[in-house]
Amino acid sequence: MVMQYPAPANENDAKDDIVRAAAELFMNYGYSATSIDAIAEKLGATKGRIYHYYRSKSQIFFDIQRAAMTRLFEEVDPIARARLQPAEKLPLMAKAHLSLLIRDMPIQKVAVQGLEKYLFEAEGFRHAKTLAEINQLRDDYEQLFAEVIDAGTREGVFVKGSPRILTKPFFGAMNWATVWYRPRRTQSEDDIEMICSSLVDFAMRGLLVDKGGLHEAGG
Structure with a gap:
């Protein structure tokens, strides 16, 4: 039985419905195997309703990426700006990140795993400008964590190393x-x-300096 979604009140709501439906299908069946017809069926709508807001499946895919990053920024940025010590702030940021991943799994999973796969698809080169935009959003988000890690390293509570490099295993443990x-x-x-x-x-244990203060990244 196809779920019937109520008619959206405005364009933003309409796009959000499409993004959520598409994210579930991309997550379960992959980007290539998901058609506009399938997204319309998931919504209980006509294909024309999809094309009223999106010219192509790739536009929906990229809006999923944008939606995921917007929601992450909304949750994490206020914590990053809070007047807290790095060892207090970073786990709060990480918990907000992980909580959103779990509670908003379809959109976040497509965002975490989908972009890398898409880069290797034949049509990826056609969207180089959009891919660069999405990657910049991801870099800006990662920088929130890198700055806190850098502050903690300078205070001696986090291991020594490049903050941007240290974010990689940190995100890996959560993502x-x-x-x-x-x-x-x-x-x-x-x-x-x-x-x-x-x-x-678990992720924090990889960053915290041990009691002897001898722990360094890679050492």
Whole structure:
């Protein structure tokens, strides 16, 4: 049975409906195997409704990327600007990041995994400008974490190393949740909280200086 979505009140709501429906299909079946027809069917709408807002599937794909980054910035940027010590701030940022990944899995999973795959597809070169825009958004988001890591390194609480390089394994530990995480019907908010806390603790252990202060990145 096809879910019937109510008619959206405005263009932003309409696009959001399309983005969410497409993200679920991209996540489950992949970009190449998902058609505009499938997205329309998922929405319980006509194909014309999709084409009223989007000229192509690739435009929807890129709006998924933008939506994911916008939501991450909205959650994490206020924490990054807060007057907290790096060792307090970074785990709060990481927890906000991971919590959104889990609660908004289709859009975030496509954003985390989809862009890299898309770069290798035959039509990727046609969208070089848009790909560069999306990559810049991702770099700007990563920079929020790099700046906090850099501040912690200068204070001696985080290991020594290039902040931008240190963000890679840090994000890797959290973003891997998009590969293995599967929501369960009986899963509670406490369960999600435990998953987030456990993964953030694990990621933080890779950055924190040990008691002897001798731990350096790669050493």
